[in-house]
Amino acid sequence: MKRLPILSDLLTKRDELLTKVYFYFATKYAGEDYDPMEKNWSYTNLNPRAIKMYVREISSESLVWRQMGMQETGAVEILCEDKYKNWFMVANKIVINSDEYEVYKEGTGRVMIQQRPYKIIRVILRKK
Numbered sequence: 001m002k003r004l005p006i007l008s009d010l011l012t013k014r015d016e017l018l019t020k021v022y023f024y025f026a027t028k029y030a031g032e033d034y035d036p037m038e039k040n041w042s043y044t045n046l047n048p049r050a051i052k053m054y055v056r057e058i059s060s061e062s063l064v065w066r067q068m069g070m071q072e073t074g075a076v077e078i079l080c081e082d083k084y085k086n087w088f089m090v091a092n093k094i095v096i097n098s099d100e101y102e103v104y105k106e107g108t109g110r111v112m113i114q115q116r117p118y119k120i121i122r123v124i125l126r127k128k
Contacts, residue, residue, distance in 0.1 A: 007118055008081070010054075018052035019096060021078065025049070026092035045092055053080040055096055058124070076101070078123040085121050088113060094125060101125040 010017070024045045031042035058075045076096060088094075088111070094101045102125060104111045112124040 007120065012052070012081075015052070017054055019055040020050045021053050021055065022048040022050050022095040023087050023091045024093035024095070025090065043092060048095070049087075051080070051084065051087075053078050053084075075124055075126045078125065079116075079120060080123070082115065082119045082121045085113060088123055096125075100128045102128055 012018075026043040026045050028041040028043050034040060034042070055076050055078050058077050089104045091103050092105070094103055102110045104113070110126040112122075114122045116122050
């Protein structure tokens with residue numbers, strides 16, 4: 001699959017269109033209440049990594065009409081290069097404009113990641 005240079009420039013170099021997305025990754029450790037049978041690990045967030053991405057807010061009416069399975073609390077749509085797909089999948093916390101969003105690894109089904117042409121992904125995140 002080819003890249004489209006114009007689209008890559010738009011998603012990386014146009015600061016007026018981009019918003020910082022903060023990814024918090026975590027390390028797991030066995031805390032005081034760790035039980036090997038339950039495998040209840042404790043997690044500590046590391047320093048955030050900020051990436052500028054194209055973010056737009058999706059209205060609550062749009063979420064209902066499109067039947068995306070989202071609640072009516074608000075969501076955002078993010079367009080970015082597909083090299084960040086793994087970041088969305090393993091992040092412990094995602095913050096955009098001081099709002100925290102659901103993460104993929106919680107397994108709630110509230111995060112959608114779609115592959116788009118020209119090595120672009122579309123990610124829909126719901127507010128916590």
